[in-house]
Amino acid sequence: MATPGHLEVRNVSKTYAVAGRPPVRVLSRVSLDVQPGAFVSLVGPSGCGKSTLLRLIIGLDREHGGDILIGGQPIEGPALSRGIVFQDHRLLPWLTLEDNIALALENARWAAADKAAAVRDHIALVGLAGFEKAYPHQLSGGMAQRAAIARGIVGRPEILLLDEPLGALDALTRVRLQAELQRIWRLERITMILVTHDVDEAIYLSDQVVVLAGSPGRVATEIEIGLPRPRDRASVEFVALKQRILAAMGEDAAQRPAA
Amino acid sequence: MATPGHLEVRNVSKTYAVAGRPPVRVLSRVSLDVQPGAFVSLVGPSGCGKSTLLRLIIGLDREHGGDILIGGQPIEGPALSRGIVFQDHRLLPWLTLEDNIALALENARWAAADKAAAVRDHIALVGLAGFEKAYPHQLSGGMAQRAAIARGIVGRPEILLLDEPLGALDALTRVRLQAELQRIWRLERITMILVTHDVDEAIYLSDQVVVLAGSPGRVATEIEIGLPRPRDRASVEFVALKQRILAAMGEDAAQRPAA
Amino acid sequence: MSNTAEAIDGSALVGRAGGPARPARRPRPTQPLIGIILPAIIIALWQVAASLAWIDRVFLPAPLTVVTAFWKMLTKQNLALDFLASVKIVGQAFLYGSIAAVGLGIAAGLSRKVEQFFGPTFDTIRHIPGIAWLPLIVLWLGIGAPAKVLVIAKSVFFPVFLNTLQGIRNVEKNYIELASVLTLTRWQLVRKVVLPAAVPSIMVSLRYAAGLAWALVVVAEGLSGLEGLGFLIFRAQGLLLTDQLVVCMVIIGLVGFAIDRSMYLLQRRVLRWKQGYDG
Amino acid sequence: MSNTAEAIDGSALVGRAGGPARPARRPRPTQPLIGIILPAIIIALWQVAASLAWIDRVFLPAPLTVVTAFWKMLTKQNLALDFLASVKIVGQAFLYGSIAAVGLGIAAGLSRKVEQFFGPTFDTIRHIPGIAWLPLIVLWLGIGAPAKVLVIAKSVFFPVFLNTLQGIRNVEKNYIELASVLTLTRWQLVRKVVLPAAVPSIMVSLRYAAGLAWALVVVAEGLSGLEGLGFLIFRAQGLLLTDQLVVCMVIIGLVGFAIDRSMYLLQRRVLRWKQGYDG
Amino acid sequence: GTGAAGAAEALPAINLQLTPWTVIAREKGFFKQEFDRIGTTQINLIASGAAELLGAEAAAVKGGAIAIAQRMIYPATVHRANGLDGEIIWVSEPSNRYRAPILARADNDNIKTIADLDGKKFGSSRISCYWSSPFEIAQKAGLPLDSREKQGRIRYTSIDNVAVAISSVLSGATDATTVHLAAGAAATGAWLSGKLKVVGRSPDDGVYVNNAGRVTYFARRDFVDKYPEVVKAFLAAREQTRAWTFDHVDEAAEIVARETRVPVEVAKFQITHAGEWEFMAGEPNAERARNAIKTFQAWYIENGDDILAERKLTDAQIDAFVDERFFVGGQYSIYN
Ligand SMILES: Nc1ncnc2c1ncn2[C@@H]1O[C@H](COP(=O)(O)OP(=O)(O)OP(=O)(O)O)[C@@H](O)[C@H]1O
Ligand SMILES: Nc1ncnc2c1ncn2[C@@H]1O[C@H](COP(=O)(O)OP(=O)(O)OP(=O)(O)O)[C@@H](O)[C@H]1O
Ligand SMILES: [Mg+2]
Ligand SMILES: [Mg+2]
Helix, strand or coil: CCCCCCCCEEEEEEEEECCCCCCCCEEEEEEEEEHHHHHHHEECCCCCCCHHHHHHHHHCCCEEEEEEEEEEEECCCCCCCCEEEECCCCCEEEEHHHHHHHHHHHHCCCHHHHHHHHHHHHHHHHCCCCCCCHHHHHHHHHHHHHHHHHHHCCCCCEEEEEEEECCCHHHHHHHHHHHHHHHHHHCCEEEEEEEEECCCHHHHHEEEEEEEEEECCEEEEEEECCCCCCCCCCCCCHHHHHHHHHHHHHHHHHHHHCC | CCCCCCCCEEEEEEEECCCCCEEEEEEEEEEECCCCCCEEEEEECCCHHHHHHHHHHHHHCCCCCEEEECCCEECCCHHHCEEEEECCCCCCCCCHHHHHHHHCCCCCCHHHHHHHHHHHHHHHHHHCCCCCCCCHHHHHHHHHHHHHHHHHHHCCCCEEEECCCCCEEEEEEEEHHHHEEEEEEEECEEEEEEEECCHHHHHHHEEEEEEEECCCCEEEEEECCCCCCCCCCCHHHHHHHHHHHHHHHHHHHHHHHHC | CCCCCHEEEEEHHHCCCCCCCCCCCCCCCCCHHHHHHHHHHHHHHHHHHHCCCCCCCCCCCHHHHHHHHHHHHHHCCCCHHHHHHHHHHHHHHHHHHHHHHHHHHHHHHHCCHHHHHHHHHHHCCCCCCCCCCCCCHHHHHHHCCCHHHHHHHHHHHHHHHHHHHHHHHHHCCCHHHHHHHCCCCCHHHHHHCCCCCCCHCCCCCCCCHHHHHCCHHHHHHHHCCCCCCHHHHHHHHHCCCHHHHHHHHHHHHHHHHHHHHHHHHHHHHHHHCCCCCCC | CCCCHHHHHHHHHHHCCCCCCCCCCCCCCCCHHHHHHHHHHHHHHHHHHHHHCCCCCCCCCCCCHHHHHHHHHHHHHHHHHHHHHHHHHHHHHHHHHHHHHHHHHHHHHHHHHHHHHHHHHHHHHHCCHHHHHHHHHHHHHCCCCCHHHHHHHHHHHHHHHHHHHHHHHCCCCCHHHHHHHCCCCCCHHHHHHHHHHHHHHHHHHHHHHHHHHHHHHHHHHCCCCCCHHHHHHHHHHHHHHHHHHHHHHHHHHHHHHHHHHHHHHHHHHHHCCCCCCCC | CCHHHHHHCCCCCCECCCCCCHHHHHHHHHHHHHHHHCCCCCEEEECCCCCCCCCCCHHHHHHHHCCCEEHHHHHHHHHHCCCCCCCEEEECCCCCCCCCCEEEEECCCCCCCCHHHCCCCCEEECHHHHHHHHHHHHHHCCCCCCCCCCEEECEEEEHHHHHHHHHHHHHHCCEEECCCCCCCCCCCHHHHHEEEEEECCCCCCCCCHHHHHCCCEEEEHHHHHHHHHHHHHHHHHHHHHHHHHCCHHHHHHEEEEEEECHHHHHHHHHHCCCCCCCCCEEEHHHHHHHHHHHHHHHHHHCCHHHHHHHHHHHHHHHHHCCHHHHHHCCCCCCCC
């Protein structure tokens, strides 16, 4: 059970207090089991607690019910072995693009030259070569998002959490970055947990798609994607899986008003 | 020519200076002609200047080449008759959700009760009823984006600029809000200019889709969407238009490395 | 795997550290014990220094002597009147000085023209020692309450003015753009955008300036009068009435502390929305 | 429709107001003419007041008299030495005071424990008038340079400390979370995240404190010695040498102004990234 | 006195106040002449600040930064009453009518004599001669000053800063004040500018002139006990300087002007004016000095001085406070 890098989320619950309203339960007994090197996608309606769950897994918020274990050990806060790409890009406005990305390597035990090279390569990877010295306010929304992706992957964490990393990108850039993510995932055997609203993307990339339902956030279904890679987005199986997932999401939506 | 509300963008160019690099031309001779009450979508690669163009049209940035005319008059800065939903949600962190939305009505000459009702209705419209008193940091990414949409439309501007307003939403919420946008557009005859990366969305909603190409940003093609409404996303014509637009975007992408 | 834990979940939600019963942000006690350590050490050292005569009692009387002196001043020497006299001066000066500073600070923050108009003059004047102005102030305002108020208000003005200005300059451009798009008027911009964003910066300067106002009461009351804590301090200082001196110091210190904490609590209320760094 | 404009576009890009030749953010002249208006008015009023004898020359000598006095002090009375003596005291005190304040401010900002430990004591002490401390300071440090430096440094300390602390508390939680996710050490957090974000707040307090240090040189030099601008001010007041008094005021004002502007320029350089509100 | 042990140890260096007479003594070699004899080779003159913060200066004496300090008899007594362990080693002769007069603006025609101050405003420092002298003058004229508790006939307000007190008179904020005309730089300039006139003088037979207005030299008791010879040398040097100065006024004025950084006319005024403080003759008789203190203490208490009322020195304490070893007949007296 205690495989290194094995992520277990067990019956995790989370409640937020908002002034003037009774406390809101955001997550209710969410359980996940992510094997090392797996690619899991989370899909679900806006506000169902996806980002909250990622915050718990990365270790930013320790106040929750249930257990979150990695390799059998409860997490003790953030660690370099876990990376995250936040939903907002969260670039530091006072650092240039390259310094922002280099920040993720600050504590990596690499040679300085290797760090510089890694930063350069990842800037190129996300298509921002030439903007090394630009400050975040000089980047477009999509460019900032790509920079955040570069920062997330440059340090090669064992587990990478991605919170809608490709949301602000045009279709072409998006496909290209999906391919890059997949390449890196395969090459480095990074465990990836991706929050996305694009079901195609989820199916194309993942071993498993977890459908969350809202109010309070809980796991509606987990769907294994057994398709061989590279996947054909137009294949019958692909489309069938997409229908199943959309149905799972829709059912939930259909139930909600009644509940 | 001087129809009230007629938006003309004539040969607009824009250059940004970034320290340590030669000035970058972001927009080059962009021309658009938007009839009152039209729905125009802008699509194009990340960083091609879509947000920049919206900033120029709304009147936040007067330093550009070419002319931007409304009803034949050059714009003189922001006006209540033009609204915008920014790419980042830009909610004020010190105001509650309802106060944030009410801010757009601050200078509307409506009765206080009407304002309150409008705020309430629009919060409900974007599915945030119950979160009136929440502060922005207590909202999820998608919820904040929806709040920004509510703020953009609550004042019923004549021209509304939307910068990827639905980017962070799940498919279901997205479809629902597309329908709402269209309903409001039809009912109130608001001119809408939508930046989106979702070509389906562009075709489904627009009279015209303008494809921008990058480096420097310029108009690649303008495609009229003649389909009757409501549109069927699965219809042959729809799919054909989508192919055309994707091709126009892809061509550009194919050309770019060569250029 | 995830089933094993299910049985304990119910209790987990109530009983354990991470349970949802806990609010997301723990309300911190505003005056925790740790803050008492240092004062306690100081008082202990003071007592020891007095008992062992490390420091001559003329310069540092024992704590008990100070308490006795306090009692005597209170009951026999109208300390309360002196206190009120000072509070009146300090309060007025703080009010006028900080209102003027916040007002002008906002004006200068909103318009670079205004800043450029006043800037060089203010930045020159504020360096000039207050004591050098005294003769001119006496010439124009005499030696009554207005002169005293002016002496203090001038010193209150500058930190608040500078922090208000800087607070406004730090408001994110994004928000100003939003205000401009919503065609907010100047006044709406101030009320809805600029002030809330600048509040932390203004508040810290108000807290600081309140202290400054007290510190200057000695200078101001040196201008004239036979009452006020400033007069007592000056007299005590000159005649080595160190017990009375320490009484005044302690009173001012404690009052200042109380003012400070109430402003801090106010600030916390005003800044409920703030997601700053809690340390 | 859009074709009509095409012909003029080429020239438009170069010739007109909105042309791209202009950088997005105009570099503002740091010392624009508008800032001279007020000082000019003041000097004009001063001259008129002196010429028409509105104000007794005992209180306000004519500008020309002041210039003459300046020249005489410079050439005959070693004004430069006094100036240097004061600069030395002020410079040292400012340095020590602000370094201690920024250091402790960062420590308190990073750890609420530290803040709670020092907070109540500092918030009590800083309200107590400086003059009340003098006997104790003299007892421990004598009346030489260290005592003077301490008197000024103490006053420099508090505004800088408070602004540093508040600057850190205002750093957006998002960025702190990012740092925590990147497992930055304390020191990295300070260097890369906390300090850059707090710089505007720290800088404004340093600018202010520099002024305060000058203003306090009079108090400090009143403690002992026969040199320094503070001594000259005291002497000028006592001997009713108002021309010399004004010379000292003007010198301190202008030096302060120069310091202020250089710190302002430094701040602009450090804050290149800042998208604040320009007014 | 237990000073017999004093001869044992030499004091290599001494810190003294930088004042008009000490700079002359240094320049003219009177210090060298007196101190060399007892092995004190280094004499440092310390300029205690222009701010005249008495508490700070007392601390300087206590801390050893200044060995022997000049002090008016009232603050010296109060310091003792408050427990400062010091003693008086020299007391001046009685003061005179010129030392602490009441001043008004020269061109103020409404105020010519003390009687014109009825109902007028008077501002001066409450803790010094600037209060006791006008208090006595006014009382004698039947126009008591206001006190903290009781309204009198003259509106009295305390103004701690001398420059402000004078500015107030010149600007009309107050009608009169009292300052020493020739003590330090504080008021000399204003007087020499001709903007002020004298409207009242201390009665020659009053408490101020004969008791409260005297100057003293003050030192730590343990210092005096350990180095009585040093104290004697100090007093002897002072006597010589005094004599020399009166014979060489112009040269002395130049030295004082240069060393204390005042204009030469101010320096000369501070030597020659009848109200000068620096070069007063000493009171040789310890008993008379003690009586001066006893008398003015009684007078102060009678007139509502809260400090001395509460911390009254006993006769025995006053006797011990004035160290007879340095007066006529004493072991280390310069008057023998
Ligand atoms: N700090 C907070 N205080 C109170 N409520 C919060 C807080 N953060 C999030 N919430 C609430 O928790 C719920 C889930 O938020 P979360 O950000 O996890 O949603 P999400 O699934 O990521 O949504 P989206 O797809 O829109 O980003 C929302 O209802 C939100 O209002
Ligand atoms: N303030 C600025 N200073 C310098 N360059 C800028 C500035 N703002 C934007 N740019 C540059 O202008 C170009 C266009 O940016 P813009 O935000 O308009 O792109 P966009 O089309 O909206 O892209 P996205 O889809 O990623 O949001 C980018 O290359 C960006 O780096
Ligand atoms: Mg989210
Ligand atoms: Mg954009």
